[in-house]
Amino acid sequence: MAPSRAAADGKLFGFNMFADAPRPLNTQYRCYSVSMLPGNERQDVERGGKIIMPPSALDQLSRLHILFPMLFKLTNKRTNRITHCGVLEFVADEGKVYLPYWMMHNLLLEEGDFIQIESISLPVATFSRFQPQSVDFLDITNPKAVLENGLRSFACLTTGDVIAIKYNQRIYELCVLETKPGPAVSIIECDMNVEFAPPVGYKEPERVKKPDEEMVVDPAELMPEPTGFVAFRGEGNRLDGKKRKDQASSSKTDVKVTYQRGVPDYNYKIGTLRFIRNSRPPSKE
Known part of the structure; x- marks a missing residue:
């Protein structure tokens, strides 16, 4: 098929006027946990979300004009598990990549399993x-x-x-x-x-009822028993002198004094106690 007119014009002067669209990197590697990486222990890799790839991967990415930041889609084709990550370094042995342990656990990968790695562009998080x-x-x-x-x-x-x-x-x-x-x-x-979100296993603390909420005391019950004459406190009698039928079962009804709020002592001084006694004068006899 003959090249298009636009492509021919673009290469008329010996260079391509239309930049090629970046092609994704899509290849397979054997994956290992960071603890298998030769050399000193790499805690910086273990506690992050980036992997270590071989130098050949950097060469391929450079030729494919991959845009920065370099992000990758990792796929375990055996279980169809997918995750995404960045790259920390290109120092791994050829044909191998090193992943944090938590990432291998999410992908259900064992040491030496194959993993598909594809370069990808992701939206910025909000x-x-x-x-x-x-x-x-x-x-x-x-x-x-x-x-x-x-x-x-x-x-x-x-x-x-x-x-x-x-x-x-x-x-x-x-x-x-x-x-x-x-x-x-x-x-x-x-x-x-x-x-x-609430952590796994978290339970809302039970609301403990306070004692004053469980037992509400009527202020009238705290009033002292009435003294002196109280209207309608007596018992009724029959005119014929016979006992009433309900006399055995009847009981005296307690008459409660209407609760009245006390008057505050506006002359009270902080730090003093005042004892009030109902004292009677001594008899002269």
Whole structure:
């Protein structure tokens, strides 16, 4: 098929006027956990969301004109598990890639399994929602600051992943429940709102009723018994002198004094106690 007129004009002067669209990197590697990486222990890889790839991958990415930041889609074709990540270094042995343990656990990968790696472009994150996998996460004073510091080692987030954050010599796992504007987002140089769901196993504390809520005392019951004449406190009698039928079962009804609020002592001085006694003058006899 003959080349198009536009393509011919573009190459008329010995150079291509139309830049080729970037092609994605799509290849297979054997994956291993970071603990299998030769050399010193790499904790910076273990507590982040980036992988180590071989130098040949960098050569391919350069020839394919991949745009920065370099983000990748990882697929375990055996289980159809998918996640996304960034790249930290290109120092792995040829044909191998090294992943954080939590990433291999999410993808259900064993040491030496094949993994499909494809370069990809992701939208910038605007919102994410996490669920701690332990109630111990509630002991952290400022969880958002701890999460923000931990996410600095990540390049992207995928809905459904369980990521690991290290804080105070402890590993806290958080499930990514939701990300916006898509199920996978880039978190490099972004302004992202963060929310937390209740941790796994968390129960709302039961509301304990206070004693004053359980027993409400009527102020009239605290009033002293009435003294002196009280109207309608006596008992009725029959005119024929016979006993009433309900006399055995009848009982005296207690008449309660109407509750009245006391008058405050406006002359009271703080720090003084005043004892009031109803004393009678001694009899002269």
